[in-house]
Structures are given as structure tokens and as C-alpha cells.
Amino acid sequence: MTAPLLSLSGVSRSFGALTAVDDVTLDVPPGARHALIGPNGAGKSTLFKLVTGSMRVSAGTVALAGDDVTRLPEPQRARRGISQTLQHSSLFLGQTVEQNVLLAAQRQYRSRHSLVPRRQAAARARARELLTDVGLAARAGTPVAALSHGERRQLEVAVALACEPRLLLLDEPAAGMSPAESARLVALLQALPESVTVVIVEHDLDVVFALATSVTVLHLGRVLLTGSPDEVRASAAVQEAYLGTGRGALFLDGTGPAHLEVS
């Protein structure tokens, strides 16, 4: 069996009396497109922070490609290949699309090589390539402030990819997107090379089921189920967890084996 790229073992995080993430054990194989879903407050964003290192675990271990990174701070985990897009944008609004990606690409080249002019040219070329990949080449000279919401999310993916991640974490990348923008995002993520393992937190279950090769459902901080998209769609326990959130019906799109009526 392939060794997991990301391995969580007994990971927990408490805030006072509240256990927001409760004994989560999860292996994500290299090349996976793994989705983390669950109703509001299930602990998805907290779990993301425990993986990136922006928050410390209360218990458990986080391993990247077999190395225990639990005690490493966020910048060191980033250097080992964990990159993320956030729920709230971290773009420089006053700068152009290209400048935003270039800054990230230059950081990457600086950490690996001295920034001699040849390297600067390489960073610039990489930035242009990434903008083409995410469909923003024509917007390179546009200030970020003038981009649509969907374009900003595309740019965030380009910025995250500029760090040449092994593990790309996407926190609600489709939030606020139109259906056309979401479809474009899915196509973009599907086209990423297998060398980039993707973990996505997403409320839009159409995006989740279009993209994910595996899904973990969190509920009240605990893993309710990890399985294929079809297994998750068919799970009565998952539909039960989503009852009352207005999202239960999203499991019943007619394409999967789901059979329970959820109002």
C-alpha cells in the first residue's frame, strides 16, 4: 500500500470545555483529491489549522510523507510543502494579478536559490505559467481590487501553487462563486498534476462530488465516515448529520446510490 502523504493520528483540539476536533485519525494517499465535509461547526476549519500548523493540537500527531510535523511551526510546515488557500482572502489588493503570483514565486525561488537575475527570470516565467494554468493570463496586469470574486479565488489557487506544494489545502474555495465559476474551479483542480495532493473543505457538495476521490465527513469534531463519494452519498448516518441544515437533499442528486428521502 502507498504510504500516506498526510497522516493524522488521534488529533484533537479543545477550546476550554469544547472539543472542536475529537480524536481524528485519517490517512490521505499521495495524489488524492480528498474532501472534508460536515455541517457548520463540525470542526473542518480547526482541523485545517492543525494541519497547516497555524494552531497547535491538544493531542495526537500530524505527519507529512511519514515525517512527524506536529511540533513544527507553520512556516516550517510550508517549507516542507504544505500550502493553503484561506476562507478569507490573503491577496494584496493594490497590486496586480501578476505581482501577487510573482511575489509567491520569488519567495519560493529565494528559499531554494539565490535571487540572481536568472532566477528572477525563472520566477517570472513560473508566475506567467501559473496564471495561464488558472485561466488568468489575460488579467495579469489587472489590479486585484478589480477582479471578480471568482477570479480572486482562481488567483489564490495560483498563489498557493507558486509555493510548489506537495499538499494543497483549500478552505471553501467555491464560496460565493457562481455555478460557472465553480465549474471552472473544479476543472482547474482536476487538471493539477498528481504530484499535488489536494484536501478541500467545501460546503458546495456539487463541487465536492465532482472533484473528490475520497471524502471524510466530520460531525461534532469526530470522523463520521471516510469513504468514496458514493459511499458517503449513500450513508444514512451522513444524511442524518446533515438533517436540519437544509443540505441533506444535496446527497440525492439521482446519480449516486443514495436512497433515503431527506427533506
Ligand SMILES: Nc1ncnc2c1ncn2[C@@H]1O[C@H](COP(=O)(O)OP(=O)(O)OP(=O)(O)O)[C@@H](O)[C@H]1O
Ligand atoms: N478559536 C476558537 N475559540 C473557541 N472556539 C472555537 C475557536 N475556533 C473554533 N471554535 C469552535 O469550534 C467548533 C468548530 O469550529 P470550526 O470553525 O472548526 O467548524 P467548521 O466545521 O469549519 O464550521 P463552518 O462550516 O461553519 O466553517 C465550533 O463550535 C466553533 O465555535
